[in-house]
Amino acid sequence: MSAFGKRGGIGGGANSRPSFGVARPMQGGGIPPKGPSEPLGGAQFPPLDPGAIASEDMAASPVTQSDAMNRLDSRMNDVHTHSSKVEGFEASVHKIKEQVLPRLLERVDPEAAATLNKDELAEEFRPIIGEVLAELKLTLNRREQFALEKVLVDELLGLGPLEELLSDPNISDIMVNGPEQTYIERKGKLEIAQIQFRDEEHLLQIAQRICNSVGRRVDQTTPLADARLKDGSRVNVIVPPLSLRGTAISIRKFSDKPITLDMMAGFGSMSPKMATALKIAGACRFNIVISGGTGSGKTTMLNALSKMIDPGERVLTIEDAAELRLQQPHWLPLETRPANLEGQGAISIRDLVINALRMRPDRIILGEIRGSECFDMLAAMNTGHDGSMCTLHSNSPREALARMENMVMMSDIKVPKEAISRQIADSVDLIVQVKRLRDGSRRTTNITEVIGMEGDVIVTQELFKFEYLDESPDGKIIGEYRAMGLRPYTLEKAKQFGFDQPYLEACL
16 A cells, blocks of 8 residues: 555555656657666756746846846835925916915905906906006016916916816826825826915815815815816815825816717727727617726716717716716716715715616616615616616726625625626626726726626626737837627627627627
8 A cells, every 4th residue: 555545556566656756757658768878857858058048038028137126226215205396487476476366355356256257357357466566566577467367367266276287188187185295197197296285274275165166065074075176077075184184185187078989999998899899789778887996997988888878868877976978968967965064964876776766767877886776776777777887996897796796785685695696697788897007008908798697606708808918118018909709698689779790790
């Protein structure tokens, strides 16, 4: 008997087979046994030359190990400055503004000024500003005077220093970290902005102005607030004592020009075949879940997909802060309401979903699902509201399904996990995964179909996938969009609308 409880080879005892852990070299039938001069490992496994391996790796990889380590060392030794100080021409204009503003307010009726728009207010201000500058014995050229007028009007009617950033179409995100530091996102990369607020009180006033315009409030009793700007840009405000560096404002800017699926294909965010498949999915009333991380482009994708909805359908959108911009004629946006000071009167997304079912919708679109409203959304998808869409935070399509299961289980509904999984499998048709890659680009990385259940597991199949290939010298990620060549399970649904042939051609 061997140590494993099995007998040795046919020929007899322990010495007839090698001991455990010692292997003989693989040899073909006609190869003679290894001689004493032959290297260890035999002819089939010659020894490797470490120098050759290193040289091959260096040739294959554009970035050497030493370059990577040098980047780490430079990052560790960098001394970062955290203040976005205003310098030069802007600094001189802001300095003059601080002297002019108090005297200007003494001469202006605030109620009358509030009734004027920015252009009319600038016209009224021009002679008054001239008088104040004469009193202060300051002489400005034409350029400085126009800049001063703009800064003063922005201060009184607009959002102060933020107006300059909001008017720049290349900026997609604005992040204010207290009065002395503001970052912006431009082309997917963060950079510091050359604006500064007077002090914490100045910044808090602007945050309150944003929230008050949409009936929300922010102060020490309610230090968190979600709001939106007039153009639909989403705003989050958090104030001290929760924010330790002063009032923090995060603005996700709304694009003036609606982005379509064709434009996304043109930008390289997806392939033309993926755009075709998503167009058909939107038109054929597929139930779609858009999954991705923060700032990956989920809302942009939802807006683009909604463009494919038939104009004759009644569409209801439900959000915490309304930022969806549908171009359909029969569209009714709904928005949640936070609790008042007494903690009463809050209306949640779940309340709105339940109410929306009584409003004769053809489609229900949720801006984002975070909790128990997921169950009601699935119920809507399953009860005659085909074509409903929603977004959620997740890193992959498989994780999106797991998150949906968890969110239903967060509610008070006592439903077995198997029943929840079955309802998700019956409700959801497609999961569209979007990601913001490390080079700042936003890509549609997966389009995954939910097929059904196999035992207690939800079965999916990938229709399209983005595969990483390489990185260019300037840091841009190079990849390829691949169709998996599978026959889509939702082909029957597309056939009901007459799109089965183009849908099949796009997926193969």
